[in-house]
Amino acid sequence: MTVQPEAGLLPDQLLRDFVEASDTLLCIVDGGGRILLTNPALQRFTGRTGEDLVGRRFWEVFVVPEHVALAQDAVTRAMASGIAHPQEGDWLTGAGERRRVAMRNTVLTDGEGRPYAVGCVGLDVTDERRREALLHLRAQTDLLTGIPNRGALFDAIRARLEDGHGCALLFCDLDRFKSVNDEHGHAVGDALLAETARRMAALAGPGDLVARFGGDEFVILCPGCEQADLETLAEQVVAEVCAPFPGPEGPLSIGVSVGVAVGRPGDTADDLIGRADRAMYGAKAHPHRRASRPRRAGG
Structure with a gap:
């Protein structure tokens, strides 16, 4: 069954509302790794406003130092191949806390199929991984x-x-x-x-x-x-x-x-x-x- 949007609510507004309300960490970066868009969840995670994040290279904001080279390489490969693979890595919060994040990445292309950005949906799995590690240790x-x-x-x-x-x-x-x-x-x-x-x-x-x-x-x-x-x-x-x-x-x-x-x-x-x-x-x-x-x- 298809649910019709509320009268006067356009699809673009629905999409914006979804991005704003989502508790996943949403981010879009260009081919150079510069942030184009973030959602409130990522802004809270980094302790920065959306305006402050735009234009910054994402690996300078929330990627842990030892994963910076991997993050740079991942963006380069995604833009060259048009394919972005799922990843999991450590991110830093605005308070300096290390968190484990599972990432689903998607290459965005223009009307002619040319990659112009990479979208990332990040899910904080820190607590889940700790539980798994504890269960493994007990076993x-x-x-x-x-x-x-x-x-x-x-x-x-x-x-x-x-x-x-x-x-x-x-x-x-x-x-x-x-x-x-x-x-x-x-x-x-x-x-x-x-x-x-x-x-x-x-x-x-x-x-x-x-x-x-x-x-x-x-x-x-x-x-x-x-x-x-x-x-x-x-x-x-x-x-x-x-x-x-x-x-x-x-x-x-x-x-x-x-x-x-x-x-x-x-x-x-x-x-x-x-x-x-x-x-x-x-x-x-x-x-x-x-x-x-x-x-x-x-x-």
């Missing part, structure tokens, strides 16, 4: 310990294997944890797991990733593959985990078995985890080695 975090979970670990392993620089794993399985958990209850067991995660995270280097693999198993992913460094870290893990934990009736004592594996060309995340897991069981079968030099997994 990648072990809720009990606050460290990365199994999924985050596999993502990190794949990324490091693919970049060609290599990586290594320490697979750590707690000893006697089940006995402590059964005797003192899950609340004490959970506290012990959280403290174990904290101790391991304190030992990790700036490029390392400490993750909870599941249950009482933890993994430390290291970007370096120097055997001496891995052995030193494994010894530190054993020493830290073997140190007494506070308990409801006095100190609690557990142990840890550590298996070490180094990534090889062509490895998958499953390959590397599997070798480290087997090396850990080898260490568990030889308790005297748990606090000494861990064996490099060979197959």
